[in-house]
Amino acid sequence: MSDMGFMSARLRRGDMTPGEKLWQMSWSLIFWICCIFAFGFAMLYSAANGSFQPWAAPQLARFVVGLGVMAVLAVVDVRLLLRYAYAFYGIVFVLLVVVDLKGFVGGGAQRWVDLGFFQLQPSELMKPAIVLALARYFHGVNMEEIGSPTALLVPILMVIAPVILIIVQPDLGTALLIIMGSGIVLFMAGVRIWKFLAVGGLGLAAIPIAWPMLHDYQKNRIYTLLDPDRDPLGTGYHITQSKIALGSGGLFGKGFMAGTQSHLNFLPERQTDFIFTMLAEELGMIGGLILLGLYVILLIYGYAIAFRCRHQFGRLVAIGITTGFFLYFFINIAMVMGMIPVVGVTLPFISYGGTSLLTLMLCVGLLMNIHVHRDVHMGVRGGFKDF
Amino acid sequence: MTITRDSDWTKMFTRRAAVLGGVQATMIATLVGRMYYLQVVQSDRYKMLADDNRINIQLLPPPRGRILDRFGQPLALNKQQFRVLVVPEQALRVGDTLDTLARLIDLSEHERDRIKKEVGRKRGFVPITIKENLSWHEMSRVQVNAPDLPGIMIDEGLTRFYPHGQDVAHLLGYVSSVDEADLTGDPLLQLPGFRIGKDGVEKVYDLQLRGKGGTSQVEVNAYGRAIRELERQEGEAGADVILTIDERIQGFAAQRLGEESASVAVMDVHTGDLLALVSNPSFDANAFSRGLTSAEWKDLSTNDHKPLINKVLSGQYSPGSTFKTVVALAALEHGVISPEQTVHCSGSYNLGSYVKHCHKVHGSVSMVRAISLSCDVYFYEVARRLGVDKIAPMANRFGLGAISGIGLPNEKPGLIPTEAWKKAARGERWAPGDNLNVGIGQGDVLATPIQLAVQAARLANGGIAVKPRLVRPAVQGNAPITDDARPEFESLNIPLAHMEIVRQGMYDVVNGPPGATTAMAAKLKLTEPDMKGWTISGKTGTAAVRGMTAADREAQKRDPSSVPWHLRDNALFIAFAPSHAPRYSLAVVVDHALGGGAAFAAPIAKDIMELVLRLDPSRKPRAEDQIASGDAPAQSEVR
Structure with a gap:
């Protein structure tokens, strides 16, 4: 008993050794994430017509690196995260500005900075950064303060500024993801429902103004959603072929590596955005449901971690990250099934792509960090607080 | 105080998390629903579309x-x-x-x-x-x-x-x-x-x-x-x-016709097999298959020898004196004259105020002599006695006035007039003078070269209604060519005695009356050494062309070459051989030839007939024939 009491006190104070923290990680969550990745690994192998190159093997290497990143992040003191949340946000924001300026100078759209060994997409990093920054902001604000409009000004600016930079890139999909993810963090932080309705109303009112500012391809994607047969060989082609692939897969699928639509190249981007289509063509609705089930397990873990956490910062980070996962897979799957416009959103842990996978593993790391530091008591500024 | 705030916040957080979770669960449910719709409900449709995509x-x-x-x-x-x-x-x-x-x-x-x-x-x-x-x-x-x-x-x-x-x-x-x-x-x-x-x-x-x-x-x-x-x-x-065609005969006939506008039909008098069916001049069928140039087309379509028309089937000619064979048989059938009975030819024939001329003064002629000398006066008289309505059925029995039925497109039926026909077609009464024209195969009578070959065949085979055919019966598959049984034909019901008289006349046309040797006989004598004793029987025809004036006719008598080409007489010859046991018939028609059937068409007929007889498979084949009919097809052929 005393041992346990001693342990819980240490947990509250957060002064565990790194080894203890590793032991505290949710190994079952890691197992489930490995399951999802294994699914993706198999699909990348199939996408290359039964070869580990060029996708499956590099992706595995990144996943292993990603697991390392996750472990490192899990043992970092949560109070450091809180303390440096704004700094991290600021760095990513600067990187976004740099990318945009390079785009203007280079005369073309650019979304990444070349770090020599790695091409970094700041807009990807902005997703965890904004979650951390918002969580940091609301960690110090009590219920009464949230009710005042002035208290909302700062977080709204924190969201709007990077979103504008990302729209300019132009990357509407990521911008919308950040808006939605941030909105949910605000919602969970306790912002009044009517304020969301007001912003939503403003957003709808802005559509007629924003519409002429959209690029042609973006408009086409929305037209295509409304009527996929409008131009079946043009902009509607991808979504039509994707639906054919899904539908022809049926309940049980055409068999692993036997998807005709995927392997005969009717399906575009089968290793990235449309990988779910290939999965559902080859493994059928059953395969699709299994993957959805794994994602649901991931969501449940996320919620559980949020509930179990005893500090506001951790709860908001956990919910923000879990929501990010949800938005990712929901938007991607809804897109390939023709329910929403084509946006460049990948399927988490499955789609091929380095930045995306590493960002995801970073997010898992944050989630894990919250899990490990669930009982730590934190002051407003991240200091040790005992009572 | 802090604790209360914390628990307030926790309550709110829990409530809102429940709402969020509910919304997310609903959204996931729509994904599942959509998946079900695409992959189960609409699956068959999409499977078809996927196959449409990939299967060509x-x-x-x-x-x-x-x-x-x-x-x-x-x-x-x-x-x-x-x-x-x-x-x-x-x-x-x-x-x-x-x-x-x-x-x-x-x-x-x-x-x-x-x-x-x-x-x-x-x-x-x-x-x-x-x-x-x-x-x-x-x-x-x-x-x-x-x-x-x-x-x-x-x-x-x-x-x-x-x-x-x-x-x-x-x-x-x-x-x-x-x-x-x-x-x-x-x-x-x-x-x-x-x-x-x-x-x-x-x-x-x-x-x-x-x-x-x-x-x-x-x-x-x-x-x-x-x-x-x-x-x-x-x-x-x-x-x-x-086909029933023998390419060697077809090719030889085409070559023999040279530059003339002419037709040849050669036929087996028993089976009806058409051994040659030539219309001259011709064109290169390969050029048509690859597509003609406009120059080539213009050349073919404006040529006055009309190379694009298949004259052997669709050329309609006055049969001229070749028609006398049919008139003679009608006369014997109706008994308007006996074979021995003679008609006196003074060189002209009067019918009321109407005077018709013969090409010569023949004196008293019997039927055999009338055929062999082609005396017009004799047949004027016979035709007058018969009337056209007794001639026409006989002509029809010999295949005239109706298409031969070999099945090729654009075949013309020719014309055998009757009194009723003239009334219907022209609204005019049949005049006695019209009979005289029909008697010598002029006037409205029209026949195609293939009909003339059929007529000659039916004369040769003793009055069997042989029908021409172009395609061997065994056209299916690649069965070997068999010597198929001789087809059965109806009889024309003409007494053999009557046929003998006409055939004697046709024999005399070529070989001269017994004892005499005509210039024609010398020209048409078969020269092959092993055909000794074999002869050809035939009938010449020289038919005037419509549109010729009396002045033209006078001019033609003085100098035939002074008449424009398209107004010159047509030269015809129908024949069968060998005379003693006929096997083949042929018809030659040369358009607007210089000189009549005897001078122009008959030598062509003889040359072709000689080849036909030489190639007759019932004769013992000789070495050179075997080479000519060798069974190795051309090397370039691809099946």
């Missing part, structure tokens, strides 16, 4: 059946060729592709326009023929430059080839690309460059020759490239059609 059904054109002569010599066969096609939807811009192609192969502006027009008419994935009959050189140039020619492909195909194109053009017709009007629903007809028979045997037997198309199911990827063949169903090659 291609038609495999069957090789067209050959057309063979009676000894298996190919008259029409298929030759391998290369052609270049374009698939418009694979070519980025058809115009650019054609420009590039024009630097490699000869491509006229005219051809490019045609291709562009066709591109506009057909759907993007239908290949369009750019050029056929590419040489090996051109083909390899295109192949080497294939990367610069998107949408261009080379196709190895078969093209129709007529080894004896000039000799058989009218008979065989030609093949040509399919017109809108030809579409019958047979998918083969929609294949690019598919050819169907447009005239002659090629047209009549097109379905047999065409065969049945096979199909090949090919899996293709999104770019239309074939990945593998899933299923192949072989078609059925077109069946050969074996």
